[in-house]
Structures are given as structure tokens and as C-alpha cells.
Amino acid sequence: MAIAKKVGRPKKFDRDTALMSAVNVFWLKGFEGASMADLTEAMGVNPPSLYAEFGDKLNLYRLAIDRYASNDACSPLVAFESEPDIEKAVRAFMNEVVIYSTKHESGAKGCFLSSSVATSAGAIEGVQELLKKAIESTDKRLAKRFDSAKADGSLAKDFPSLERARLMFDLRQGLVFRARASCSAKSLKADLDQRVTMILRDT
């Protein structure tokens, strides 16, 4: 029933595509830095349609954060989860982080949450909570992969999954911050080997 025909003039835009365009604008310019004119243009949605579909600017922002944070297809996470060998998986994750934060198709550097949304956590209602949830959820998602590796014997039974998940995620923030400051992908990969070892080292 997803494509059930409705009465009335059809929408000219796809909701999810438009929302992702909004993410890109907010990512590049921040909440206050992104004007409604920027958004309507990038999304291909006129102001009245935008307000009817997404509510006001703040609500659109929250929806954009939610859309981005709950993206199962986040490439570093997918790389980490889909590679069977745990060492290669960790390496693939870090590698994808570098690619993602330096060469995103939208042109925006870094990560939407850590390079852009973080700012608004200081002043905009509800953003802190969204960020916190996203962090906890990512920690858990990373830890789950370590748990799988423990289950199949690739990692020791006492491997501290959650601690190393947090470590991996924190290292990621460092890379992403450097990427936002336009450090080169090459420089970000300098310490990759050592960090993979570090993340997987026995206790």
C-alpha cells in the first residue's frame, strides 16, 4: 500500500530525498547558518510545501538529525559489520571513516552529527538528547560486532566489547574533526595500523 494513489495534486518531491538534501545543507552550514531559502532550493520544495510536510525549521532540523542518525546504511558501520574477519573489519571501519569524512558526495566534510549538530546542542531544545541517543546507539552497534567475534572465537572471551566500541567511536571523532579542518585523507590514515592493533589488543 506504499504507492496508494491519493486524491489531490501529487507532490513534486520525494519526502526522504528532500530530507536527505536538508541534511546536507544543515551539515554544511549548521542550523542557523542554513536559511530557508538555502533549504527550499536544495530540497526542491517551495516554502509552503516545506512547512506543510516538515513543520517549521526546527522541526525539519530534528527530522534531519533523526533521519541521519538512524541510517542503517552508514558506510563505516556497514563496512565494519559486513567484513567477516574482525581485524579487517576494524581496518575497514577506520578506512571508511576517513573516506566518508573527507570525500562525501555532498561536499561537506566531517560528520553531520559531530561536525555540525554538536554546535546546536548548546542552544537548541532537544538536540542534546538526540545526540546522546545516537552516541549510545552507535556504541552498542559497534559492540555487537565485537560480541559476534567473541562468539565465533575470533576474539578472546574476556574481550571488553563495549569499552573497545567506545574507543573506536572516540577515535573516529578525532579523525572526523581533523577532516572538518580539511586535513588530507592521507594524513588521517597515517596511524591506522597502530590503531587497529590498539583496538583489538588482548587485555
Add this chain to the structure above:
Amino acid sequence: MAIAKKVGRPKKFDRDTALMSAVNVFWLKGFEGASMADLTEAMGVNPPSLYAEFGDKLNLYRLAIDRYASNDACSPLVAFESEPDIEKAVRAFMNEVVIYSTKHESGAKGCFLSSSVATSAGAIEGVQELLKKAIESTDKRLAKRFDSAKADGSLAKDFPSLERARLMFDLRQGLVFRARASCSAKSLKADLDQRVTMILRDT
């Protein structure tokens, strides 16, 4: 000759104090999120005086970034540099990062550069460069302390100072990001011991 009396009505504000107040406002609200009304009020400087002293909003922002980035008194760095024992120094650094990013007197969470300036690096001329310089300078400042420890024999001669400096700084970004999302200081200290070990481990 610093306090040489000048002709004309004296200024009502101290330049550096006002600049630090501007840092706090930008830290909390971001560049576009901070209005000139917010700034003039927090700084205790009327608009005409502000423009005469600091130029326009963008110039004030650049000055604020520079003031913050070149602060020799940054408490985590000072803690790291002043503690003679290298292990205690690393621990003190991480500990101060947690305190600094969760309990700053201004009420702002995180770090001005990584939680706030990073956003504007996407759209505001010159900010990327300022950020990159601040990162490189901090990497080097941290590495210097490791070099001292190598010189006095506390660390092995082949200890990779710069690599571990980058590691320490990247881990810091992770903590700071969590702090901005209002994670508790206690939760940020959970992995402190393991991370100190990690940073100092022999190659």
C-alpha cells in the same frame, strides 16, 4: 608603557575580558546562532564600541578563535606539562579534559573549537585554516612533553611521540563530543585507566 594614559574618553571594557566573553557566547550558540545583541550584552560593550574595537562580526569571530586557540593556559595542556611523572601527566590530561568539557564555568559544554567552530569550518572563510593550525600546534605541544619524557628516560627512546600525541588528541575529541551531548563526567571517566595504558604502551 602598557598603561599609558591616552587622550579621550577611556574605554569602559577590557579588551581581553570582552574577547573571552565573546568566546563563551560563540561557544554556546555558534557563529550564526550568536546575535550581535547576545554579544554586546555578554561583553558589556555597545555596538559602536564593539565595531570600533573588533571590526565586524566575522572578524570578532576570528579574533575569538585565535584568542582561544593560542591560550597557553588551557587547563588540560597545563596539567599534562606540569606533572613530572609521565603516566600521571597523561592521566591528568584526560581527567582535565573531562572536567573542562563538562563543567566549564561559562556553562558551555565540550570545547569551543571542536564543538562549535567546527561547524563554521564548512561555510565561513578562513575558519578551516585556523582550525588546522590549532590542531597541528596542539599535536606538537603534546608531542613535546613525550619528547621530554624520552630525554629523561621515563619513556623508551623509540617511543613515537607524535603518533601518541595525535592519539591522545583524537581520544580527547571523542570525550569532548560526548560531553557536548551532555554525557556525565563519570561516564567519560569509565575507560580512563585503559586509555592511559594505551597511550604509553611500548611499541
Add this chain to the structure above:
DNA sequence: ATATTTATTTATCAAACGCTACAAAATAGT
């Protein structure tokens, strides 16, 4: 065909924004 529904388009609105003119006030030099 006509009515009903929904979305689009265009043109704006009031409010907030960054910024500045202007006159009063406070200092030092003579």
C-alpha cells in the same frame, strides 16, 4: 462534467538581524 481534495506558485509579511549616524560624555593637553 463537475466537485472535491491536495499541492504548487507567487508575492509578500512582520520580526530580527548586522551594522552605523549622531550627539552627549569623559578624558588629556594647552
Add this chain to the structure above:
DNA sequence: ACTATTTTGTAGCGTTTGATAAATAAATAT
């Protein structure tokens, strides 16, 4: 005391901003 110099305080300038009213267009239902 008077002049020159500099900063302050107030008020308001022209834009830009987030958001909307009204008319038009495109679909389905009967």
C-alpha cells in the same frame, strides 16, 4: 577655561530571515 580627542549611549538604518495568504494547477471521486 577652552579645545581636541576618543568612547559611549541611543536610536534607527536597510537587509535578510522565518513563515504565510491567496490564487492557480493537477489529481481522484461521483
